[in-house]
Amino acid sequence: MRAVVTPEAGAAPEVREVPEPQAAPGRALVRLLAAALNPVDLAIGAGRFYMPVPEAPRVAGVEAVGEVVASAVHAPGTRVWSLEATGRFAEVFSAADDALVPVPDGLDAAMAAAIGVAGLAGWMPVRDRGALVPGETVAVLGAGGIVGQVAIQAALLGGAGRVVALARSDEGLARARVLGAHAVVPLGATDPGAALRAAAPDGVDLIVDTLWGAPLAACLPALRHGGRVVQVGSAAGQSAELVAGPLRGGRIDIRGFSVFSEAHRDIAAAYAALAAAVAGGEVRMDVERVPLRDAPAAWARQASGTRGAKLVLVP
Ligand SMILES: NC(=O)c1ccc[n+]([C@@H]2O[C@H](COP(=O)([O-])OP(=O)(O)OC[C@H]3O[C@@H](n4cnc5c(N)ncnc54)[C@H](OP(=O)(O)O)[C@@H]3O)[C@@H](O)[C@H]2O)c1
Secondary structure (H helix, E strand, O other), X not given: OEEEEEOOOXXXXXXXXXXXXXXXXXXXXXXXXXXXXXXXXXXXHOOOOOOOOOOOOEEOXXXXXXXXXXXXXXXXXXXXXEEOOOOOOEOEEXXXXXXXXXXXXXXXXXXXXXXXXXXXXXHHHHHOOOOOOOOOEEEEEOOOOHHHHHHHHHHHHOOOOEEEEEEOOHHHHHHHHHOOOOEEEEOOOOOHHHHHHHHOOOOEEEEEEOOOHHHHHHHHHHEEEEEEEEEOOOOOOOOOOOOHHHHHHOOOEEEEOOOOOOOHHHHHHHHHHHHHHHHOOOOOOEEEEEEHHHHHHHHHHHHOOOOOEEEEEEO
């Protein structure tokens, strides 16, 4: 079968013929229908992911949607979404039975893949980890990216009173406006923190942060007393210089979020809720299907930014 293999840390991925995985206790064999490509795949490939992963060479891919071929638990033909640290970018993959999430009937396979890691990382930090209360003001850092776009929509759907989108590019700001953000702030502004305070004069209750680094440091003073940050990604830097006093004085609450760290039942519930929102037309995601054989080119494109469309590999 064909699979996308990362031969060694930092090397470009290759599409290769590899043996099919063997049946194993507690694991299903799943035939690939669609697999979303994510920044985390590149981080794992480059050897800079924060959780342990198998040694290279390895089959890449943290998530995929497929059809069960063999399992002691799931009926053959059942469509499922799978999340594991590696191994999903293959025509057939092995997946833990108890980690599979059902894909609702009628949901297109590529969309079902797109709403996985990227969708959940936009949805759960607002609705679950961020515990949005209707009427609150939400700021989305990195609003032009896929995660940020879902976060804007999750906040609006959850009843946010005001959503401010912060993005680096004009295209990202334009996408945020189309999705319904009440105000947009360019991160290239001389002082994006001041611009955020002007856009949210009563203060921000919740920051959904896909950037970290300088943008988050600049935006923290815009939080209200008791405000929350959900830390989702670090596209702008692995470290941030945060001034200590205002964190204490403002009773600021910084919460980490990772799809790899959430309980399976919570992931499954959020996936079902997000799938329903997509089916109902309440959440939109642009999806671009790429043949599995073109994965190396898609990988290079993901490295330079998605331009707003989720790249999904299809066999
Ligand atoms: N915690 C989790 O479970 C989880 C899950 C999924 C993703 N993530 C993380 O979330 C982040 C976003 O993922 P994504 O799928 O949305 O990626 P994406 O679609 O590729 O978007 C990345 C966004 O980051 C922006 N960006 C990149 N470097 C920047 C910088 N130096 N300053 C400001 N903006 C910058 C880009 O802005 P432009 O549009 O202007 O280029 C783009 O909008 C990534 O760090 C990813 O690893 C975390």
